[in-house]
Amino acid sequence: MFLPALRAEVAKILTTRIWWVLAIILVVYIVFISGGLGALFGFFSTSEGQATEQAPPTEFLAPMLYGSVSTFGYVFPVLLGALAVTSEYRHQMLTPTFLATPKRGLVLGAKSTALLFFGAIYGVVGVIASVGAGAGALTLFGLDTQLDNSETWAMIGRGVLALALWAVIGVGLGALIPNQVAAIVVILAFTQFVEPTLRAVTMFADWAASLGRFLPGAASDALVGAPSLFGVGATGPGVDPLEWWQGGLLLAALALVLTVLGYFVSWKRDVT
């Protein structure tokens, strides 16, 4: 019963346009950031009259550019996941969905699995964009791309995993906030404003930083393990960031908790 439901959920995403529209925006955005920052720092580090110490060293710069896929791009899989759920409510599609598969938990599980898959696709597409543009910019200024470093590739792989998990978090958020407009507003407000502000504020004190590293975006950065642009020095000297596997577990736990809450808040209610 699970496999048919999974195939249906994948087909639902593939038969509408939003998944590739969001993917294109993700690519353009990441190319702009990774390529733009790479060119900016490359220019600093090579131009005369500038102290080369001002630019980050390349073993720091390259992974930072490549990691922009999760630092900046994680909002896209979250939106895709949330839209996959909220459009069921908005277009009253829960009726045919539950008529075809009356076991509702099964449908939600299939949706999460499908989104894990699409989040990974976003990860791969985003990585191609961030590595392509970033490494291209570094090469242009004669800097080392770090692409012969196995640690770089491990980090890239963890970036794909991060985006996959974020898509599942989106499913949970969508179930928790079935109103599509409200869900989009909450996601944009949290990822673009609330979380960055909190992370910036918490870096001023050790006790706050020890809490701040549990913020979802911080956990995501910890999972990827790339030096984050606005995370530079986000954790004070006395506070270590989370291990990559701790960050990953935290994101997975967040996805699970949100989805279970969403199941009880909206998913199992009467469809009228």
Added chain:
Amino acid sequence: MPTGVPIEFAGVTKRFGPVAAVSDLSFRVEPGRVTGFLGPNGAGKTTTLRMLLGLVTPTAGSATIGGVRYRDLLSPLSSVGSALEAASFHPGRTARDHLGVYAKAARIDPKQVPIVLDTVGLTEHAARRVGGYSLGMRQRLGLAFALLGDPGVLVLDEPINGLDPEGIKWIRGFLRQLAVEGRTVLISSHLLSEVQQSVDEVVIIARGTLVHRGPLSSLEIEGAATKVIVDSPNRDQLVAALGAASATFEEARAGILVTGLEPGQVGHIAFAAGVEVSSLHRQKSGLEDSFLALVGEGGSL
């Protein structure tokens, strides 16, 4: 050919907070017949059908299909086909993809998709996004969804709503054919006149409670006194003959409306008086009258 199984409602009750939308509803829908599920808007028809299909959880009682609750059916879409509302589509998805998605979910052969689209007459619009569909086309697509699994039981909520006259004629014949094939067909409507040409049985609810059930003809017996419409090229002579026979009648535009006599008796009066008769038939409005009387009893709307 799939054969129908009975639908059974046993003491089904649904409360939304303090409001009882459906109260202790019990009835049985038999295969091989078209059953009309009638009541005014807000009587609880849609809620009742949604409880049957596992979309709304009853506060008490149970609704089963062949003795099995919907959510326990092994292959739901192949057992019960249903069309509940005309708006359950993603506007950006084509009709073909819409059906394809649910065929996958229900493990139905994808070859069924073009077949049901052809059945409802949507083949040439199959590759169009549903957002551009008219209400009538959405109704047809909803019906195609119901037919996807070639089910023995069909549950259709207001299937005639929004169809053009040609579509109405088509669906009436189609529903009859489904019943003749031995399937169970349950259709809801708030207008008796809309379905009286297609249904064999009626179940009438008002304010969430059962007010009448039985064959369509049972409404005639309980209805107002029979009326017969009769007309003649020489209407004055006919009026005089009826007056001489002391019949109760009134003159209407379509003819003379006789109350309390059978068509045969009226014909005999005319024959005995030597008046030529140009039309003579029973008036059909008795059904609608008794339907309104039944649903009015509950004081609804």
